[in-house]
Amino acid sequence: KAGVTQTPRYLIKTRGQQVTLSCSPISGHRSVSWYQQTPGQGLQFLFEYFSETQRNKGNFPGRFSGRQFSNSRSEMNVSTLELGDSALYLCASSLARGTYEQYFGPGTRLTVT
Amino acid sequence: QKEVEQNSGPLSVPEGAIASLNCTYSDRVSQSFFWYRQYSGKSPELIMSIYSNGDKEDGRFTAQLNKASQYVSLLIRDSQPSDSATYLCAVDTGNQFYFGTGTSLTVIP
Numbered sequence: 653k654a655g656v657t658q659t660p661r662y663l664i665k666t667r668g669q670q671v672t673l674s675c676s677p678i679s680g681h682r683s684v685s686w687y688q689q690t691p692g693q694g695l696q697f698l699f700e701y702f703s704e705t706q707r708n709k710g711n712f713p714g715r716f717s718g719r720q721f722s723n724s725r726s727e728m729n730v731s732t733l734e735l736g737d738s739a740l741y742l743c744a745s746s747l748a749r750g751t752y753e754q755y756f757g758p759g760t761r762l763t764v765t
Numbered sequence: 766q767k768e769v770e771q772n773s774g775p776l777s778v779p780e781g782a783i784a785s786l787n788c789t790y791s792d793r794v795s796q797s798f799f800w801y802r803q804y805s806g807k808s809p810e811l812i813m814s815i816y817s818n819g820d821k822e823d824g825r826f827t828a829q830l831n832k833a834s835q836y837v838s839l840l841i842r843d844s845q846p847s848d849s850a851t852y853l854c855a856v857d858t859g860n861q862f863y864f865g866t867g868t869s870l871t872v873i874p
Contacts, residue, residue, distance in 0.1 A: 687864075700861070742809070
């Protein structure tokens with residue numbers, strides 16, 4: 653069974669631009685969570701989607717948004733990029749919500765210049 | 766207080782020794798507990814999950830859970846240089862996953 657895939661793997665953007673990242677979960681998994689990982693802050697929870705609905709949101713500004721499609725694929729968008737948004741963005745999928753193991757994709761490395 | 770706390774290390778052990786990684790959590794209603802391994806430049810990889818008090822063994826790995834003390838640990842027996850990585854503890858409260866900041870482990874040949 654194929655794992656979680658994320659595209660693109662690497663991105664370089666300039667301040668003020670926007671970016672869209674994509675995540676395809678493991679087949680049959682319906683929950684997708686997004687995390688931001690930086691050396692100083694570790695893994696920070698962005699949001700979780702299940703059945704096309706955002707179920708939970710972390711403490712990030714409104715510039716960070718996401719959505720989930722009927723096939724469980726998910727996208728996240730960051731508008732008006734700031735230097736501090738440079739990070740590894742990780743997507744994790746699980747069968748459903750609550751007490752299910754999460755499996756991570758390879759991540760998208762975003763660099764904002 | 767953070768939801769999940771880990772000693773950041775670094776922890777160094779000689780090859781063949783037992784590495785012990787510890788984690789505490791704050792939410793008593795937490796149901797599920799996980800250990801992830803993350804190599805430098807890679808994404809986290811799930812290595813163990815544990816849901817009830819006691820020990821759970823999988824190969825060289827043993828996870829231990831004590832809900833009364835809100836404590837979960839990971840033991841790695843016969844440590845190998847390939848075990849050198851950052852180990853993340855994760856706790857699922859049923860509403861959200863919380864990750865610790867990770868413990869860096871180095872296994873010295």
